[in-house]
Amino acid sequence: MHARTPEQASFADAIDAFCRDKTGTRAQRDALTRNGAEAHNPALYAQMAELGWLGVGIPSKYGGSDGGLSDMCLFAERTAYGLAPVGGYITTSVAAGPYVKFGTEAQREKILGGITRGRVEAIAISEPGAGSDVAAITCRATRTPGGFIINGQKTWVSNAHLADHLLLVARTNPSGGRHEGFTMFCVPAGTPGMEIRGIPTLGGKEVNDVFFTDCFLPENSVVGTVDRAWPQLMAGLNCERLILAASMLGRGRRAFDDAVAYVKERKQFGQPIGSFQAIKHRIADLATELDCCELLIYRVAAMADEAPERMLPREASMAKLKTTETAKRVALEGMQMMGGYGYALEYDMESHLRATVISTVFGGTSEIQRDIIGKTFGL
Known part of the structure; x- marks a missing residue:
């Protein structure tokens, strides 16, 4: 086993004890997941938020504990071992990164603060024709007075049905190179013109198709820099x-x-x-x-x-x-x-x-x- 700091060892022990108490039996897990149909239980996740665990990788300025990637990995590992139905954590932690590095102060306060309180976030990248080949994205974001109009489809979007926001990657400039002309957007749940449809899988209710039809996003929805989403994704x-x-x-x-x-x-x-x-x-x-x-x-x-x-x-x-x-x-x-x-x-x-x-x-x-x-x- 790799060496842990005393704080990390205590953190791991606390997660293990929590899981033994809350998800230690098959009956408990079945009750929390509707017999395996749900991969995420908001009530259990909220309990973890109250303990301060969900902010482990979030700056203290936004309610987190200033932990690093090692601490986030520890949380993901121990909750997975304990079979805790908190599948929303993975997409939330991945989506948080671009807001930390590239978001506006208002975006950080809303998104990162919400994460520490138990809110789920999702990220929408893949499309029917753009899976492994991410650069083949065709979902369009067209300039319009005051913002952008989004049209297109995303697929395999994990936890979109639970998320407060979708971190959307769309093409804003079709005339550039394969890795140019993409922009990230913060799309609040319930935005007009966005429709979420679940995809039945062996894992239950996890992934979704998301359709955008003349979906308007204001200028302040942009995360980072217009046309610069590719290096932001790589980061x-x-x-x-x-x-x-x-x-x-x-x-x-x-x-x-x-x-x-x-x-x-x-x-x-x-x-x-x-x-x-x-x-x-x-x-x-x-x-x-x-x-x-x-x-x-x-x-x-x-x-x-x-x-x-x-x-x-x-x-x-x-x-x-x-x-x-x-x-x-x-x-x-x-x-x-x-x-x-x-x-x-x-x-x-x-x-x-x-x-x-x-x-x-x-x-x-x-x-x-x-x-x-x-x-x-x-x-």
């Missing part, structure tokens, strides 16, 4: 990839612990199945891989905290790639070790698999992460 990649990785580290560790508990108790041929070499070696390999992921995530987070302005495309992509692929493997191996019980809804392993298998797709697929890493070597 936030460390945070997005590491928070996603940390969350999957927590889920992977929970799947691992569930599998170990099962193979210690399950007996076949007169002995616990964990005593067989095939299972024992499998457990050893997974434990080693998870420890490697933890060391990588928190090493990169420490690097980012030491130099917040530094771009770490190779390291952040490595953390996201390694951890999400490992978490998926742990859940698949756990299901195999548990046999039919791993597939049964009675146990959590099937939900671990559903949670981890998509992690190699969202936030940049494993293929894209490998491509980024390769490019950093001049390939």
